[in-house]
Amino acid sequence: MSAKSRTPLVAGNWKMNGSKAFIRGLLDDVQSELQPLALERCSVLVFPSYAYLYAVADQLRGSSIGVGAQDVDERPEGAVTGGVSAGMVRDLGCGFAIVGHSERRTLFGESDSTVAEKYDRCCEQNLTTIVCVGETLEEREAGQTLEVVHRQLKAVTDRVGVDFAGSMVAYEPVWAIGTGRSATPDQAEEVQASLRACLAEVDAGLAEATSILYGGSVTAENAQSLFEMNNIDGALVGGASLKADNFAKICEVAERVKR
Numbered sequence: 001m002s003a004k005s006r007t008p009l010v011a012g013n014w015k016m017n018g019s020k021a022f023i024r025g026l027l028d029d030v031q032s033e034l035q036p037l038a039l040e041r042c043s044v045l046v047f048p049s050y051a052y053l054y055a056v057a058d059q060l061r062g063s064s065i066g067v068g069a070q071d072v073d074e075r076p077e078g079a080v081t082g083g084v085s086a087g088m089v090r091d092l093g094c095g096f097a098i099v100g101h102s103e104r105r106t107l108f109g110e111s112d113s114t115v116a117e118k119y120d121r122c123c124e125q126n127l128t129t130i131v132c133v134g135e136t137l138e139e140r141e142a143g144q145t146l147e148v149v150h151r152q153l154k155a156v157t158d159r160v161g162v163d164f165a166g167s168m169v170a171y172e173p174v175w176a177i178g179t180g181r182s183a184t185p186d187q188a189e190e191v192q193a194s195l196r197a198c199l200a201e202v203d204a205g206l207a208e209a210t211s212i213l214y215g216g217s218v219t220a221e222n223a224q225s226l227f228e229m230n231n232i233d234g235a236l237v238g239g240a241s242l243k244a245d246n247f248a249k250i251c252e253v254a255e256r257v258k259r
């Protein structure tokens with residue numbers, strides 16, 4: 001299996017943005033921007049806030065655009081005020097979830113082991129999971145980038161081994177998220193190649209087959225140079241995913257470059 005045989009994927013992380021009207025309009029616009037592109041290779045996912053998850057899943061029923069949750073609780077159910085379980089996400093008709101986003105790690109103090117528990121809950125519900133990893137600027141400057149991202153990934157893969165198959169990894173350097181300062185293609189490629197090597201320690205076939213996305217200030221302008229890298233199989237897009245034309249352009253670039 002080669003890089004070309006991995007399915008390119010572009011995912012929009014809408015974070016805590018929008019209103020009922022905005023989300024509805026954004027989704028309408030994304031659908032109409034994507035329609036003429038007739039994507040054959042590139043998979044497209046959107047991750048709205050929980051508040052709009054049902055409405056978005058409902059609108060996307062029967063569409064080729066997948067929908068998922070930005071997070072799930074690490075507990076399966078019960079007395080967790082404010083929590084949303086992986087089972088609920090599945091029940092709403094979603095097939096995907098993100099775990100370990102750096103905003104969850106920093107704003108909510110989620111540890112590697114919490115992220116691994118969340119991953120387990122997603123697997124129990126057959127949610128396809130994107131595990132996010134990424135170093136802070138201080139960690140990068142201290143030369144700890146690879147150590148940090150390997151530790152974050154291994155927190156999950158050490159538990160599940162080859163059963164990680166079908167899941168995805170997103171490399172999102174914290175310093176690149178929402179800053180307009182994307183990692184350079186070479187910087188991202190170096191880390192993503194090393195994440196793939198980390199997966200190869202579990203199983204060579206797993207490493208070859210797993211899609212590794214890049215996230216952090218991806219735009220319609222820089223997508224091409226990022227997607228030209230062998231180990232960048234797609235993108236997790238925040239800010240630029242809130243504009244349907246930019247998001248569609250990124251999908252179009254992934255389809256073309258990863259053909």
Ligand code: PGA
Pocket residue numbers: 013172176177178179180215216217218236237238239240
């Ligand atoms: P950004 O966010 O594209 O706005 O940098 C990416 C992310 O947090 O997933």
